[in-house]
Amino acid sequence: MRAYIAGRLATAVLVILGVSVVSFFLTFLTGDPAEIMLPPGATATQIEKFRAEWGFDDPLFVQYWRFLKRAVHGDFGVSLRHGQQSLPLIAARLPATLQLTVTAMLLAIVLAVPLGVLAATHRGGPVDLLAMGVALVGQSVPNFWLAIMMILLFAVSWGLLPTSGRGGVLHVVMPAAAIAINLMALLTRLVRSTMIEMLSEDYVRTARAKGLRELFVTSRHALPNALIPLVTVVGLQFGYILGGAVVIETIFTWPGVGLFTIQAILNRDYPVVQASVFILATAVVLINLTVDLLYFWLDPRIRVT
Amino acid sequence: MAALAAPLLATTDPIDQDLTVALKPPFWAEDGSLRHPLGTDHLGRDVYSRLIYGAQISLTISVLAAFLGAVVGVVAGLVAGYRGGRVDTIIMRLADLNLAFPLILLALAVVALLGANLKNLVIVMAITTWMIYARVVRGLSLGLREREFVQAARALGAHDTRIIARHVLPNVLAPVMVIWTLEVARIILMESALSFLGLGVPPPTPTWGRMLAEGRDYLTVAGWIAVFPGLAILFTVLGINFLGDGLRDLLDPRLRRQT
Numbered sequence: 392m393r394a395y396i397a398g399r400l401a402t403a404v405l406v407i408l409g410v411s412v413v414s415f416f417l418t419f420l421t422g423d424p425a426e427i428m429l430p431p432g433a434t435a436t437q438i439e440k441f442r443a444e445w446g447f448d449d450p451l452f453v454q455y456w457r458f459l460k461r462a463v464h465g466d467f468g469v470s471l472r473h474g475q476q477s478l479p480l481i482a483a484r485l486p487a488t489l490q491l492t493v494t495a496m497l498l499a500i501v502l503a504v505p506l507g508v509l510a511a512t513h514r515g516g517p518v519d520l521l522a523m524g525v526a527l528v529g530q531s532v533p534n535f536w537l538a539i540m541m542i543l544l545f546a547v548s549w550g551l552l553p554t555s556g557r558g559g560v561l562h563v564v565m566p567a568a569a570i571a572i573n574l575m576a577l578l579t580r581l582v583r584s585t586m587i588e589m590l591s592e593d594y595v596r597t598a599r600a601k602g603l604r605e606l607f608v609t610s611r612h613a614l615p616n617a618l619i620p621l622v623t624v625v626g627l628q629f630g631y632i633l634g635g636a637v638v639i640e641t642i643f644t645w646p647g648v649g650l651f652t653i654q655a656i657l658n659r660d661y662p663v664v665q666a667s668v669f670i671l672a673t674a675v676v677l678i679n680l681t682v683d684l685l686y687f688w689l690d691p692r693i694r695v696t
Numbered sequence: 697m698a699a700l701a702a703p704l705l706a707t708t709d710p711i712d713q714d715l716t717v718a719l720k721p722p723f724w725a726e727d728g729s730l731r732h733p734l735g736t737d738h739l740g741r742d743v744y745s746r747l748i749y750g751a752q753i754s755l756t757i758s759v760l761a762a763f764l765g766a767v768v769g770v771v772a773g774l775v776a777g778y779r780g781g782r783v784d785t786i787i788m789r790l791a792d793l794n795l796a797f798p799l800i801l802l803a804l805a806v807v808a809l810l811g812a813n814l815k816n817l818v819i820v821m822a823i824t825t826w827m828i829y830a831r832v833v834r835g836l837s838l839g840l841r842e843r844e845f846v847q848a849a850r851a852l853g854a855h856d857t858r859i860i861a862r863h864v865l866p867n868v869l870a871p872v873m874v875i876w877t878l879e880v881a882r883i884i885l886m887e888s889a890l891s892f893l894g895l896g897v898p899p900p901t902p903t904w905g906r907m908l909a910e911g912r913d914y915l916t917v918a919g920w921i922a923v924f925p926g927l928a929i930l931f932t933v934l935g936i937n938f939l940g941d942g943l944r945d946l947l948d949p950r951l952r953r954q955t
Contacts, residue, residue: 402789402792405789406789406792406793406796409789409790409793409796410793410796410797413793413797413802417805417806417809527934527937527938527941528930528934530933530937531881531885531930531933531934531937532930532933533885533888533889533908533926533929533930533933535888535889535892535908536908536922536925536926536929536930537926539908539911539912539922539926540922540923540926543922630795630796630797630798630799631798631799633798633801634798634799634800634801635800637798637800637801637804638800638889638892638893641893642912649801652801653804653893656804656805656808657808657894659808659809664805667801668797668801668802668805671797671798671801672796672797672798673796675796675797675798676796679796
């Protein structure tokens with residue numbers, strides 16, 4: 392088991408290194424950074440000077456090594472637009488994004504678990520059909536469209552919820568729901584299929600044979616085991632949830648990392664884009680790692696093998 | 697189907713502007729007309745015709761990208777699974793790396809830097825999908841490698857390339873088809889999101905995502921501009937997901953027995 396954990400950690404470090412390479416090369420996709428960062432009409436000597444100053448005339452490997460050394464110290468360079476270090480700019484916006492994504496995840500779980508369980512225990516019945524219908528639509532609906540439709544309904548027509556910014560609980564409702572919808576659909580299907588599997592296991596039959604009430608059998612015997620894959624999937628979906636947050640934050644002008652990064656991308660603010668892509672991808676790697684290790688703790692069967 | 701027959705189905709030119717009929721509501725509304733069955737947008741362009749042509753763009757990008765991603769992913773998965781060893785490690789770590797990025801963010805950054813056109817969008821979308829095939833195909837071919845019919849072919853002196861193409865590949869195609877269908881659906885959603893954020897195929901080409909983004913500005917006066925493109929995306933993706941689920945039930949004997 393120790394060997395597995397060590398291997399898993401080594402992989403995570405390797406992937407994070409890979410992440411740094413990709414974030415670094417994002418700058419070079421358009422060619423010469425000097426051309427983009429300097430105002431048009433810059434003279435040849437100005438370009439020369441700029442390149443020497445920023446080290447763009449060094450070999451790529453040297454430049455990457457410098458990028459990596461700085462990145463380890465949290466230095467991703469100064470934002471071209473804000474004139475400040477990019478990392479603190481992003482860090483300041485992380486809590487907003489975390490609030491949004493965590494709320495969305497909880498919302499998805501809270502809705503999906505009962506729906507999936509009900510669908511499994513009433514398999515083939517109207518509840519099951521309804522749950523699967525909701526799941527299929529939830530999986531197919533473009534979340535940004537849903538966001539706009541919610542704005543149209545809850546904000547424009549009924550004036551119930553605020554359309555933008557971050558503030559009280561009410562502000563988080565619509566963006567979180569828009570992000571949660573796709574995840575909820577996925578989780579509902581997952582809970583349903585694992586519950587169906589669990590309900591046909593021997594230990595459930597034993598519990599029933601003992602004369603335990605069906606509700607008790609479902610909630611105490613089958614459900615805990617069905618929740619193990621849920622943890623993994625929620626963890627693995629974190630990347631998608633962050634991606635969803637990027638789009639949804641722009642719609643609700645939610646002051647998080649997503650909105651900030653989109654603005655940086657549109658403004659070609661490279662240090663910020665690099666830092667943000669690096670931070671978000673590293674976060675996904677670390678969360679996947681945690682989920683893998685958590686799995687050990689949740690499912691004693693794996694520990695043996 | 698609607699996308700293929702776009703020129704026949706569309707009632708007017710999708711990029712034709714006519715400001716005199718700007719922001720006309722759909723035909724069932726009071727001052728709507730059948731000339732513009734789903735109304736017009738802020739430049740007087742026919743929403744219905746733009747939807748039909750938008751389908752062409754969305755489906756072209758998604759189908760091409762899913763196909764490109766599938767080819768790359770299947771080859772990578774076959775090689776990784778069949779050869780094993782160092783090649784396997786490298787390919788799988790690349791897949792891990794790719795999976796670590798919030799894909800839409802990566803796609804956004806790359807498209808913003810390289811420029812938004814059909815070719816770049818297809819390549820970027822393919823980058824977001826190949827590793828899913830690679831992982832599944834690798835797992836399957838790992839098992840197939842040890843099966844008797846593959847062993848027999850090897851004992852007969854067949855070349856690795858031939859074994860992979862004739863004996864391993866046909867056995868992984870069914871799940872690949874299922875993934876392909878579901879990935880087309882996912883890519884449509886992603887393409888429309890990019891387009892919504894202003895990084896899709898540039899105007900004047902009508903795309904569902906941009907129609908939605910434009911409609912957002914007229915939400916209070918002309919909600920239909922935003923409603924219909926979303927419904928178009930929803931129903932297209934729903935249909936494709938339906939197809940994917942059906943294919944899975946059909947092709948996966950394990951599931952068939954259960955139901």
